[in-house]
Amino acid sequence: MLGYLDPLPAPASRILLAGVTGSGKSTLARRIAARLNLPYTEIDSLYHGPNWTQREEFALDVDHATSGDRWVIEWQYRLVRPMLLERADTLIWLDHPAAVSYARVIRRTVRRSRTHEPLWNGNAEPPLHSFFTAPDENIIRWAIKTRRNYQKQVPAIESSHPQLHVVRLRGQRQVERWIDSL
Numbered sequence: 001m002l003g004y005l006d007p008l009p010a011p012a013s014r015i016l017l018a019g020v021t022g023s024g025k026s027t028l029a030r031r032i033a034a035r036l037n038l039p040y041t042e043i044d045s046l047y048h049g050p051n052w053t054q055r056e057e058f059a060l061d062v063d064h065a066t067s068g069d070r071w072v073i074e075w076q077y078r079l080v081r082p083m084l085l086e087r088a089d090t091l092i093w094l095d096h097p098a099a100v101s102y103a104r105v106i107r108r109t110v111r112r113s114r115t116h117e118p119l120w121n122g123n124a125e126p127p128l129h130s131f132f133t134a135p136d137e138n139i140i141r142w143a144i145k146t147r148r149n150y151q152k153q154v155p156a157i158e159s160s161h162p163q164l165h166v167v168r169l170r171g172q173r174q175v176e177r178w179i180d181s182l
Contacts, residue, residue: 001158001166012090012165013038014066016075018150019094021143022105025074028094028175033072035182040072041065047077048120052137055121059083085157090165093154097171098147105143 015032017025026042033040046062049055062080066073066087075084075091085091111117112125119125130138158166169175 001155001168012036013070014087014089015072016084016088016091017072017094018075018091018154019096020101020147020150021139022101022103022108023094023096024104024172024175025076025094028092028179029072029074031179032092032182035179036072038070038072039065039068043074043076043080045120048123050121050123052123085161085164088164090167091154091157093150093166093168094175095150095154095168095170100171101147102140102143105140109139 013036015029015036015038017029017032019025026044029040029042032038041062043062046065047054047058055061058077059080062073062077063083065071066084073084075081075088109125110128112119113128116124125139126134126137154166154168157164167178169178
């Protein structure tokens, strides 16, 4: 596993971003894409159809977005994770302290809920009371429930995919130092 001060192996051109909800995957993916002049596809925009349903074309769209030699995308959704791992050369793991990720997902969820910010395919964040009334569908609850998933997944992936360069970033300072080194 590469540390935050280690440079990316050249050429890093098929990059996945992993991390819990609220870790900043999409934001960092956009920054990496801009810095390295790579196309970025937000995987949530491919997944979510109307009423938060999975789009039928999801897997085909991910296949298309990652079939070339240059791309950045988040490593999400069980259906396409194996395909993404086989194609990627680099996995950036955002492993922030829980307080950082929780604060981010709470701020983002409150903002989106209050402003009715349009998300993917006409969806919007549900009302804040869904934290209590629909716990299985609430993004904040999802963040809490899945917090430790990557602690086991990423080391296992690293051993099963030796071609994959894994960069673990713990905290925003490491993210900033690392992005500045690109």
